[in-house]
Amino acid sequence: MVKKLLKSDDFKLKNCINYLAVTVALVVCIFMKSQGKLPNSYANLLVQIGYSIILAVSLNLVVGFLGELSLGHAGFMCVGAYMGTFISIQLSEVIDSKIVCLLISMLCGGLMAAFFGFLVGLPALRLKGDYLAIVTLAFGEIVRNIFKNLPWFGKAMGLTTSAVRFTKKDIPLFIIVFIMVLVTLFLVQNLVRSKHGRAITAIRDNEIAAKAMGINVTFYKLFVFVFAAFFAGVAGVFYGHYTTPVMYTFFSYNYSIEILVMVVLGGMGSINGSIIAATLITVINFKLQDALSGDLAALKYLIYALILIGIVLFNNAPKFRPYKERFAPKALIKKLTEKNRKPSDIMSDEADWNKIPTKIKMDEVLTVDVQDKLSAAQKAAKEEE
Amino acid sequence: MNILFNGLSLGAIYALIALGYTMVYGIAKMLNFAHGDVIMVGAYALLVTLNLQGHIALGVVVSVVVCTVAGIVIEKLAYKPLRGASPLAVLITAIGVSYLLQSVSQLIFGAAPQPITIGNFGTVNLFGAEISTSTILTLVVGSVIMACLTVFIKKTRTGRAMVAVSEDRGAALLMGINVNRIIMITFAIGSALAACASVFYLMQIPSLEPTLGSMPGIKAFTAAVIGGIGSIPGAMLGGVLLGVIEKVCLSIPALSPYTTAVEFGLLIVILLVRPIGLLGKKRREKV
Structure with missing residues (x-):
């Protein structure tokens, strides 16, 4: 059974390399923790990295695969953080184990966020891209505004979570977060590679054509939206169990943009890219936190802005296309690997004929010929002189 | 009565800004997220002129000029290379530009709020x-x-x-209209309007x-969306409506903390009931 699975087409190293990477990182961290070599601040950083990955991967599903811009991802996270943690605090009076509390509240927070995703998505997804962006943005502001003013959530002071917060005595929170990262990756990757995933990318590439092919566009849009909102909610619950108090100010428009920067930097439609970019940006944030204080903090946003503009221009502007073909990571890798290819490597008729070095390009021959003749003629002319 | 007038004047400010959004959307088919930050640029231009002992009228002129130039530069550097790219790419670039303007001005002027005095005009009965x-x-x-x-x-x-460009860009091009120039002019006008809005905003x-x-x-x-994006009277109507609603909400104690929620809630309701906005025109999608 396992052998069959290993041999099948679905099981390729490149498809599971991210599980391996995350698992190895987790095992190393657990080992370091057990040896007492992992400082507390780094354990916190790990939690941040974990929920950032969940956020970035789920937003990538909406932006990269569905092709719709959501600017309210922090809003869904806010719902998860407030509702989930609130439920967890209520449960902690009945249940002793913090982990059980966390797991139940994770599910509840995620479902609440998904429900809100449904509510927002229903009107918004009947509309086109720009409207969706603005409605999700508006939703983020509404959520913040409401949680700031509702009496049960500590109003302007934020929700105090010290009752359920994971401390040094408990099992390190990052372990649970990273297990959840693995679950998220598993679900998202399998969704993307399934029939439904293909329908989603078809909608991104051409909505009208997808509709003509019988794909229920509204259903899939709503589904992706709800799915992503669920994971944002889960990330929010982790945030609630990691810090205190949960403040509405954290989930601002700026934070939604930060998640978007992760997605764009990693590459829209690339899950591995999102993981790397989320890790990178969280680590940079962590390192810059102390270095940049006061007005210099704006430097961070300046970098974000340049990343967003630079990458989008580089990828989309017609002017940059020649550079993109030469310097994009994929092209570079291709260059490195191509030299080693032999004609015998080609297994099927569908092979890319451009990759075979023995193939002689007709225009190349012609140009070489003409150039030779030209230079010969020039030489002759010089000799005559 | 007072509330109504305050609302109307706030609405006029919103309407001025919304005009910029709606014109750019109508003509370039893109959502210029950086438009709000052009207002901020105009406000700082006004502040600098006033700090250099310039007259308020000079300040307004400087602010309008600076914003217009800023609008054109943004369009040339960030949006023009993306003409024809996917809407998502343009939208993300616009967000990037908005961030860029904010962070640059924070690096120059600092994050702390700065007071500004634009004369006191007294009151009228x-x-x-x-x-x-x-x-x-x-x-x-x-x-x-x-x-x-x-x-x-x-x-x-x-x-x-x-x-013509907003109705059919391709046909306009065939009729000999310089589309790039028209888009540039649109950005210039929108940004100039934003500068005017910034002056009024600072008055309040x-x-x-x-x-x-x-x-x-x-x-x-x-x-702009409530009024129907791309429609100029719609932007005015939507702006005034939103301004009045905001002031009315703020004046009711029970509702005032939720003002933002009410305003954006209205947006969602309008989009649900009438996705093209109050005065929007329905566009048929062509394959």
């Missing part, structure tokens, strides 16, 4: 209510600007070229910070 002159000024000048804009679009060659709230533009920007966009 109208219909038995004390109304500050700045409110009336905002209303009158705002209406004049909007009327001028409508005439400009209806009567001049450039204005009609704008309408005399303190400025780098994030000054983002909230009015988002609300003005909401106004």
Whole structure:
């Protein structure tokens, strides 16, 4: 059974390399923790990295695969953080184990966020891209505004979570977060590679054509939206169990943009890219936190802005296309690997004929010929002189 | 009565900003997220002129010029290379530009709010209510600007070229209209309107910070969507409506903390009931 699975087409190293990477990182961290070599601040950083990955991967599903811009991802996270943690605090009076509390509240927070995703998505997804962006943005502001003013959530002071917060005595929170990262990756990757995933990318590439092919566009849009909102909610619950108090100010428009920067930097439609970019940006944030204080903090946003503009221009502007073909990571890798290819490597008729070095390009021959003749003629002319 | 007038004058500000959004959306088919931050640029230009002992009128002129130039530069550097790219790419770039403007101005001027004084005009007694002159000024000048804009679009060659580009860019190009130039002019006008809005905004709230533009920007966009994006009277209607609703909400104690929620809730309801906005035109999608 396992052998069959290993041999099948679905099981390729490149498809599971991210599980391996995350698992190895987790095992190393657990080992370091057990040896007492992992400082507390780094354990916190790990939690941040974990929920950032969940956020970035789920937003990538909406932006990269569905092709719709959501600017309210922090809003869904806010719902998860407030509702989930609130439920967890209520449960902690009945249940002793913090982990059980966390797991139940994770599910509840995620479902609440998904429900809100449904509510927002229903009107918004009947509309086109720009409207969706603005409605999700508006939703983020509404959520913040409401949680700031509702009496049960500590109003302007934020929700105090010290009752359920994971401390040094408990099992390190990052372990649970990273297990959840693995679950998220598993679900998202399998969704993307399934029939439904293909329908989603078809909608991104051409909505009208997808509709003509019988794909229920509204259903899939709503589904992706709800799915992503669920994971944002889960990330929010982790945030609630990691810090205190949960403040509405954290989930601002700026934070939604930060998640978007992760997605764009990693590459829209690339899950591995999102993981790397989320890790990178969280680590940079962590390192810059102390270095940049006061007005210099704006430097961070300046970098974000340049990343967003630079990458989008580089990828989309017609002017940059020649550079993109030469310097994009994929092209570079291709260059490195191509030299080693032999004609015998080609297994099927569908092979890319451009990759075979023995193939002689007709225009190349012609140009070489003409150039030779030209230079010969020039030489002759010089000799005559 | 007082509330109504305050609402109207706030609405006039929103309407001015919303006009910029709606014109750019109508003609370039893109959502200029950086529009709100152009307001902030205008406000800082005004502040710098006033700090250099310039007259307020000079300040307004400088602010309008700076914003117009900023609008053109943004369009040339960030949006023009992306003509023809996917809407998502343009939208993300616009967000990037908005961030860029905010962070640069924070690096130059600092994050702390700075006070600004644009003269005190006193109050006028109208219909038995004390109304500050700045409110009336905002209303009158705002209406004049909007009327001028409508005439400009209806009567001049450039204005009609704008309408043509917004209706069908390809056909406009074939008719010999320089589409790139029209888009540039649109950005220039939109940014100039934003500068005017910034002056009025500072009259009402005399303190400025780098994030000054983002909230009015988002609300003005909401106004533009409520009115029907791409439609100029719609932007005015939506702006005034939103301004009045905001002030009315703020005046009711039970509702005032939830003002933002009410405004954006209205947006969602309008989009649900009438996705094209109050005065929007329905567009048929062609394959």
